[in-house]
Amino acid sequence: MSTSPALLFLGYFDAVHDPRVDRTTLHPLPEILAVAIGAMICGADTWDDIEEFGNAKTDWFRTFLTLKHGIPSHDTFNRVLTRLCPNQFQSCFLKWIQSVATITDGQVVAIDGKKLRHSADPCDGSAAMHMVSAWASENRLILGQVKVDEKSNEITAIPALLRAIEIAGCIVTIDAMGSQREIAATIIEAEADYLLAVKENQPTVHAAIAQTFAAKLAQEQPPADLQSWQTRDHGHGRDEVRTTYTTEDLQALHMSDRLMRC
Numbered sequence: 369m370s371t372s373p374a375l376l377f378l379g380y381f382d383a384v385h386d387p388r389v390d391r392t393t394l395h396p397l398p399e400i401l402a403v404a405i406g407a408m409i410c411g412a413d414t415w416d417d418i419e420e421f422g423n424a425k426t427d428w429f430r431t432f433l434t435l436k437h438g439i440p441s442h443d444t445f446n447r448v449l450t451r452l453c454p455n456q457f458q459s460c461f462l463k464w465i466q467s468v469a470t471i472t473d474g475q476v477v478a479i480d481g482k483k484l485r486h487s488a489d490p491c492d493g494s495a496a497m498h499m500v501s502a503w504a505s506e507n508r509l510i511l512g513q514v515k516v517d518e519k520s521n522e523i524t525a526i527p528a529l530l531r532a533i534e535i536a537g538c539i540v541t542i543d544a545m546g547s548q549r550e551i552a553a554t555i556i557e558a559e560a561d562y563l564l565a566v567k568e569n570q571p572t573v574h575a576a577i578a579q580t581f582a583a584k585l586a587q588e589q590p591p592a593d594l595q596s597w598q599t600r601d602h603g604h605g606r607d608e609v610r611t612t613y614t615t616e617d618l619q620a621l622h623m624s625d626r627l628m629r630c
Contacts, residue, residue, distance in 0.1 A: 380467070387448070399434070415442035462532060481500045522545055539563055596613050596614075
């Protein structure tokens with residue numbers, strides 16, 4: 369007898385510890401999690417939103433949940449969810465996401481850090497929360513997240529995030545802050561490819577790349593290893609034409625880099 373997807377979903381969260389005392393438990397933790405996760409996937413931002421979503425979808429939730437006492441109140445969602453162990457919940461959530469996400473070869477996984485709006489608390493002086501996320505472009509979902517204290521700590525958080533998710537066969541993109549040797553090595557160890565941005569925060573490498581392409585473009589006959597693509601976009605009352613150049617001549621880049629170090 370096959371197990372329904374809904375029951376499989378609930379099974380992924382068995383390892384999440386219920387912080388409540390048994391005698392005060394009215395709503396089972398799996399039911400609270402199922403309603404809350406469903407509501408947040410559909411755009412709920414507040415505890416009131418979660419309760420409202422649950423009440424609107426009660427009949428559907430009852431197809432796989434008992435809901436003996438109905439949908440929990442917004443206070444219950446607040447009280448229970450804020451007391452969960454974040455690491456336990458994240459581990460279970462990642463396992464569920466990875467079970468439903470079909471990772472295809474060549475899929476782009478974008479690593480990006482963002483400051484969460486309204487996460488700062490001026491009353492206790494706490495700063496805004498930073499999160500580093502891995503976004504699967506084809507599946508259109510977040511494969512994993514890691515909280516960091518501040519933006520500069522993204523460099524140490526990214527390798528940990530990469531090791532926590534399955535990226536084999538994917539192309540990982542990261543902005544200039546993540547262009548680090550350790551991060552590139554972590555991606556290669558995971559059998560994935562990477563596309564890392566290089567800006568003036570790494571002046572030697574940036575100048576070496578610029579010098580390499582400038583030398584190739586200056587030739588009367590562009591070399592065979594130099595390829596280009598052009599895209600056109602229209603927006604905000606203007607036309608944009610972007611030309612992208614690529615080369616597989618890494619030796620020229622290495623030579624340029626060595627010359628700049630002399």
